[in-house]
Amino acid sequence: MSLKLTALSLVLASAVFAAAPPPATVTKEVTGEAAIVDGNRDKAFAEAKNAALREAVEQVAGVLVSSDTLTANSQLLSDRIFTRSAGYVRTHEVLERKEEGGVAKVKVRAEVGTAQLDKDLQAVQALIRRMSNSRLLIVLQEQAVSPDKVITSSAVLTQVLTDAFSKDGWRIIDPSFAAGKLELSSGVSLTTPDRKVIQELKVADYVITGTVTFRHEKPGSNSGTLQDQLKGFYMVSGEWELSVFATDSGTQVARLADKFDSSPESRGPAAPVVSYERTSFQIAQHRGKDIVASVRKAVVDYLSQAEQNGTQVVMTVQGLADFKAVKAFKDVLARTITGISDVKQGNFQKGQIQFDLRYLGSTEALAEALGEAAFQQKLTTALGGKPAAKASVTGVTSNTVELTLAR
Template identity: 25%
Template structure:
């Protein structure tokens, strides 16, 4: 065998199946041998599964979202030893729970809800199991919300903002800004044209379903999950000398809220800090005010990377995820509900399967009472459970998305059970009934007595006449 053949044979053995496994092992040992032992241990422990519990005051409007954010914060602390609150520079957890939630997403890779409930002490508890790993706080809200929108079902949002510039209704600068932001994140935007249920309303009209068509055209039938409402006011003043140059001063006030269109409840409320901007003197007052509105939504006053207008969407997503993970909050309205029935309803529903918490918001025996129920049940099943808890004295009036309306049934004479009578009255009634039955029986047999008597008499007379006719005459 010459040198060329020997080299070829060696390469065949090197790339053969027998040698492949040994090469992989050798390569792995070489890589691990070149790594410090600390990095090897860190690689093995990079992903950690932990259980954590979050708490929040049960009477808070955002109790569930706050508790979920608290559980995420605790999972990060236990899993990787990082305090997200300190890193995200949150001063008040109850006010900035949404920032804690999004910051935690830089460490929490996935999680699931183990338990959630409203305790007797009024504290809402959420227990989660999370996979956490070393990372960095998610400081880019757009990327975090975009990731959440892709991994979860995005809510449908309608934007209805009122914008005024120098006291006059103006073009929708803020509406366009929020619309572009929603499209970038992945939030589904519902427009006003065609009107809510437009196609279905036309179909109902063609089929002569006048009531259905009227309901759809009036907007009673909802076509979105939430509505972004708010008032944006901008005004410009006279040019002012600022640092040696004349500038046009513009002030902006922004108040936002996100509403559930079915129940009318406000799920997000945010008022931005009033701002003043010094803009180019050459700009017209209207254009300057539009620029001031844009900057008030996009630029933070403290030079941070946070966008002030983003907070409303951040809070919406925190609320939306809590809705999906912990079960929906149903707003239940009941007419003529007394206090005893409200307490019974709360106690009974709290023990019902797939019901996490029950809040009695108001009791009005002469009007409408409001009860919030956290449940993973569908609306009709939950309404049925509520009716059964109240001894079926209520009937369903309307069920739509996360809203249930129940009306107390009016008792009719047929529905009122007969009262038990005293024994003496009952005995008299029984005696009278027996007498009437006896008389009825006799009356039923009397008409037959003359018939029977007549038949016997006729037979006797016939025999007597026959006897005298057959007797010989003397």
């Protein structure tokens, strides 16, 4: 009965704490542990103390954010918050150090500052909301090459990445919806899609595309360790080259390229097996963790930059008479619309041009600003004044605006 009351009390205390402004600091007494490796006790005790400080920050963070957020997005919180635990700890005191069964244990009393932690948590929660159910399209051109140089299609890494990102909260899109636009073909001839192709993929928010090759090595070849070259072990080597795109603007947010072989560093701690397919799966599963982490970081950095510096917007303008008019329009746009920065112009052809820019706000707000009298009047003046040049917004998406000029 007392245990149930204690648990209920903690829940109620957390609810009250979350509803009211948190105190400036929260003090926690926690214990951290670390294994003693190769007799290095100093290192183990230092790691145990860091683990304790991290646990103190996690406990305070658990009160500031919902349990659902902590559970569903533990990796993102770990990447963005908990790795910087020391920065949130104002002071700490070591209460106890002891060694038990080859494990160093350190108990600390830590004073955790809540202001910066709460601010950073809110930033992460905003990113989580933006990433929630993000639609991800994985279109890889995979192939397996036998020792006799016979090439067959493969989907090993694709399946590993699909499973990992599904668990990470992404909504995976069936590649059949976009295979034609990405112009997939046999072999590894998939080229990097241009921005227009990526922007036309409305079915997804992000795309991972590229090439993967698994080469099945003959027994006794030079790849792998001596143990791996023993009869019965099926060695695999190869490489991948992947790109991650944000479809809203066609921006490449990451490029990943690496090589692999059958060494433990590539396939992980799994024991050698007796099929090329299984070895390939071990490599993809072990190394795929690095790809997932890299993609997650790239997307988070992309969203963070958008929040701090503005969302990248592609603006298409139709009806400009000549290049002089293009320059005049760009000048009025940059000087008149508050929140616009980093305006870059693309190719000008047949009265149409595309601008890449950043905007602190939504594209709907930008569309409204383009329709305001102040912008319209300055644009008319810049383009000659007679007859009046009216700019009409003829298309808006989450990251694109289409503007048509008429006289």
